[in-house]
Amino acid sequence: MKWRSARRSSNVEDRRGMGMGGGGGGMKLGLGGVAVVVVIGLLLGKNPLEMLGLLAEMQQGAPGTGQPSGPAQAPPADDEASQFVASILGETEDVWGHIFQASGQQYPAPQLVLFSGRVNSACGGATAAVGPFYCPGDRKVYIDLSFFQQMQQRLGGGGDFAEAYVIAHEVGHHVQTITGVSAKVNEIRQRGGNVEGATGPLVRQELQADCYAGLWAHHAQQRHAWLEPGDLEEAMRTATAIGDDTLQRQGQGTVVPDSFTHGSAEQRVRWFRIGFESGDYRRCDTFAAAQL
Numbered sequence: 001m002k003w004r005s006a007r008r009s010s011n012v013e014d015r016r017g018m019g020m021g022g023g024g025g026g027m028k029l030g031l032g033g034v035a036v037v038v039v040i041g042l043l044l045g046k047n048p049l050e051m052l053g054l055l056a057e058m059q060q061g062a063p064g065t066g067q068p069s070g071p072a073q074a075p076p077a078d079d080e081a082s083q084f085v086a087s088i089l090g091e092t093e094d095v096w097g098h099i100f101q102a103s104g105q106q107y108p109a110p111q112l113v114l115f116s117g118r119v120n121s122a123c124g125g126a127t128a129a130v131g132p133f134y135c136p137g138d139r140k141v142y143i144d145l146s147f148f149q150q151m152q153q154r155l156g157g158g159g160d161f162a163e164a165y166v167i168a169h170e171v172g173h174h175v176q177t178i179t180g181v182s183a184k185v186n187e188i189r190q191r192g193g194n195v196e197g198a199t200g201p202l203v204r205q206e207l208q209a210d211c212y213a214g215l216w217a218h219h220a221q222q223r224h225a226w227l228e229p230g231d232l233e234e235a236m237r238t239a240t241a242i243g244d245d246t247l248q249r250q251g252q253g254t255v256v257p258d259s260f261t262h263g264s265a266e267q268r269v270r271w272f273r274i275g276f277e278s279g280d281y282r283r284c285d286t287f288a289a290a291q292l
Contacts, residue, residue: 001160002226004083009090011109014082016116016145081145082114088164089141092171095219099281110134110174112141112167119144132166134173136182141170151238159234161227165213165272166238172212176205181287198257198264203244204286206262207271210239211284214275222279232276239268267292 093109100107113119118127122137128144135142151166152158176182185201195201217235221227240246243265245255262268271292274283286292 001164001228001231002224003087003160003164005224005226006087006220007090007094008083008086009093009109009112010086011093011111012082012086012089013111013113013140015119016114018115018119084160084163085112085114085143085145085167088167089171091220091223092168092216094223095216096171096175098219099215108139108178110139110141110171112143115142115144116146117144132170134170134177136173136177139174139177141167141174143167143170151241158238159231161217161231162234162238165217165235168213168216169209171216172209173205175212176208181205181208196259196261198260199292200260201287202261203263203267203292204289207267207292208284208286210263210268211271211275211286214272214277215279215281215284216275217272218276218279235272236269239272240265243268263292 089112093107097107097109113121116128118125119142120126121135121140121142123133123135126133126142128146130142131147132141132143134140148158148163148166151162173182182205185195185205188201189195193201197203217227242262244260244262245257245264245266248255248259257264263271271284271286
């Protein structure tokens, strides 16, 4: 992926090294343990991506393992990882800015916070265990970059375009916040409605964010022709690896659609492709779709 051709956003806040990191040599999990952690996340309604961050924290050594905790060392300023994130974020700003402008609106871009170990947000304190997340309270995306290593090592996803897909997915949640989609899902939850399930509001919300990621990739590719052979396959492998059915099958041997929160592997791939192949914002209305 020729990401260096994109404009770098100035909305990246680098807090790496400001959190607390663990020492080396902590508890390590095998693939079976990974699956168990992911399934627990599904049962609790957590993003499967978020649970992967927990692995990194456990492997670094948690309190009580005999490993000391201390401030994480900050990477060099403007290192390649931060340049990559700034380039992807900058391209999301430009693409969504044009989409909003076409409908006579202005796109209020989010900030993206890089952190290591732990971070404070308007949604509360968070550790590396939560992985990439979007906080509607302060309209910021939060990413501990160690997540990308776990994504590649533990689930077989990864690669620069797959990482861009994850960032664009979280920005998709920002778009849902400013367009009122997230508020409607929260209203259902607050009224005591069931938001989980294979066709429930949570799955529709997440699949729409996948479609928005594909939509962004479509327009970014038109602008830069930056995709290289294998890039699209990277994103599809990642989407497949984090499908609810894939994770449940690995963790418990059975698939329980009633507990889905993010969509099956097939659904996640399908909706990313709908956005990528059409480039049409209207095609991402998962809430109106009769079939997901």
